[in-house]
Amino acid sequence: MNWQYRYSVLVLCTLAFFVTYFARLAVSPVVPFIIDDFEISNTLIGVALSGMWLAYGLAQFPSGILSDRYGEKPIILIAVGGTAVVSVLLALSPVFGAFVVAAVVLGGVAGLHYSVASALLSVTFDDLGTAIGIHSIGGPLAGLVAPVAAAWVGVRYGWRPAIALTAVVGVPIFVLVLLWIRPTEPRQPDKPLRDSLELRTVVELISRPAIAFPLLIAIAGTYVVQGLLSFFPAFLVAFHEYSPTAAGVAFSAFFLVRTVSQIVLGRASDAYGRDIAIAGSMMAGAVGVPLVILDSGTVTMAAGITLVAVASSFFAVIDPRFMDALSVEERGSGFGLVRTVYTVVGAAGSVGVGLTADLFGWGVAFGTLAALFAISFLSVVVNRMLGLGY
Numbered sequence: 001m002n003w004q005y006r007y008s009v010l011v012l013c014t015l016a017f018f019v020t021y022f023a024r025l026a027v028s029p030v031v032p033f034i035i036d037d038f039e040i041s042n043t044l045i046g047v048a049l050s051g052m053w054l055a056y057g058l059a060q061f062p063s064g065i066l067s068d069r070y071g072e073k074p075i076i077l078i079a080v081g082g083t084a085v086v087s088v089l090l091a092l093s094p095v096f097g098a099f100v101v102a103a104v105v106l107g108g109v110a111g112l113h114y115s116v117a118s119a120l121l122s123v124t125f126d127d128l129g130t131a132i133g134i135h136s137i138g139g140p141l142a143g144l145v146a147p148v149a150a151a152w153v154g155v156r157y158g159w160r161p162a163i164a165l166t167a168v169v170g171v172p173i174f175v176l177v178l179l180w181i182r183p184t185e186p187r188q189p190d191k192p193l194r195d196s197l198e199l200r201t202v203v204e205l206i207s208r209p210a211i212a213f214p215l216l217i218a219i220a221g222t223y224v225v226q227g228l229l230s231f232f233p234a235f236l237v238a239f240h241e242y243s244p245t246a247a248g249v250a251f252s253a254f255f256l257v258r259t260v261s262q263i264v265l266g267r268a269s270d271a272y273g274r275d276i277a278i279a280g281s282m283m284a285g286a287v288g289v290p291l292v293i294l295d296s297g298t299v300t301m302a303a304g305i306t307l308v309a310v311a312s313s314f315f316a317v318i319d320p321r322f323m324d325a326l327s328v329e330e331r332g333s334g335f336g337l338v339r340t341v342y343t344v345v346g347a348a349g350s351v352g353v354g355l356t357a358d359l360f361g362w363g364v365a366f367g368t369l370a371a372l373f374a375i376s377f378l379s380v381v382v383n384r385m386l387g388l389g390y
Helices: 003-025 028-038 042-058 060-070 072-091 096-110 113-122 128-136 138-157 159-180 199-206 209-240 244-272 274-294 298-311 315-325 333-346 348-360 362-385
Strands: none
Touching: 003 042, 003 072, 003 096, 003 113, 003 128, 003 138, 003 159, 028 042, 028 096, 028 138, 028 159, 042 060, 042 096, 042 333, 060 072, 060 113, 060 333, 072 096, 072 113, 072 159, 113 128, 113 315, 113 333, 128 138, 128 244, 128 315, 138 159, 138 244, 199 209, 199 333, 209 244, 209 274, 209 298, 209 315, 209 333, 209 348, 209 362, 244 274, 244 298, 244 315, 274 298, 274 315, 274 362, 315 333, 333 348, 348 362
16 A cells, blocks of 8 residues: 555545534534524533434444445545535524434434544554544544634524534535545455344453453543533633633633644554553543642643643544454444444533532532543553553
8 A cells, every 4th residue: 555545545534534523513602593593491402412422422333333344435425425414404404303303413424434434544554543643633623623613604694604614624525535535345244234233242342351441441531521522611711710712712722732642642652552652641631630620820721731631632542452452353343332332421421520510519520530530540550560461
């Protein structure tokens, strides 16, 4: 496989991930306009968004099964093209019920991409950590662009054009993927779909020690990241009395650091080992979250945000560890299953952090996130030092 084509695949997979992430983040900045237009409560719009993120997580497993049967390219095309089309349908929703359905479908089609693209990269690159790290920056790049672009369009033209922006970026990238990525041979074209969905097969895979241990780490990390993505600006405003503008700037800085740290952690995992990189990212979070809670000045907050952003980039390291533990034949459906488990269970971070903040305050809510990072760090260190083999 020549150099030019390999990196074309990497760039296009990254751009495809950018589209699927852009679509989900474009909704949040225009939530107040959607509420006013449909005359609904915050709870109802929260239900729609929760449904979208839950569908995103649930789509990971079937996406892997489909790629095993039909190859990666068709699934990536469906993810990118479907995200663009459904974003337009979401923008055109005549009533709130239609909006909810479209939001859930949007999460589902967007969720088809990541596991499949990671499987494709695993057979394209030897330095898988670096490749997945670069691929993962599509998410934080969308975090830098989508909220600003959607808010600007939303204020001037309304929420519907703001959400439809996804089609503007999605259609060109769909065409590029169609033209430049070559079809791949399906891994298991003759395997019946029901065989992959058997409970015995699912339980056997996720109960393997080499899968189960990092899966617990991934669930804890995803819980923390989901809580941060949902409430970090609100925490800064309510706990530290930041202005909404200042909180937005801090949140943008968080995404900026994540963009860089995805690549750094991925390369570190290739050079020094997966567990060392995972432990480093978890330690960064265990130190960074308390600094964010403390906020004794600009320098402390900047250091805290930097460390928390590094910790939140752990996906670039944990995903290659799963790939290492899976056979080539399992990297489609198997990795998709793992992604579904930790994404769906970890999605409880939004509810958990919000509930803890309501009951005990923001300091305790974010303190639990620091504790989860610390427990994860110690677990990885103990496993490595004692040679437990997980």
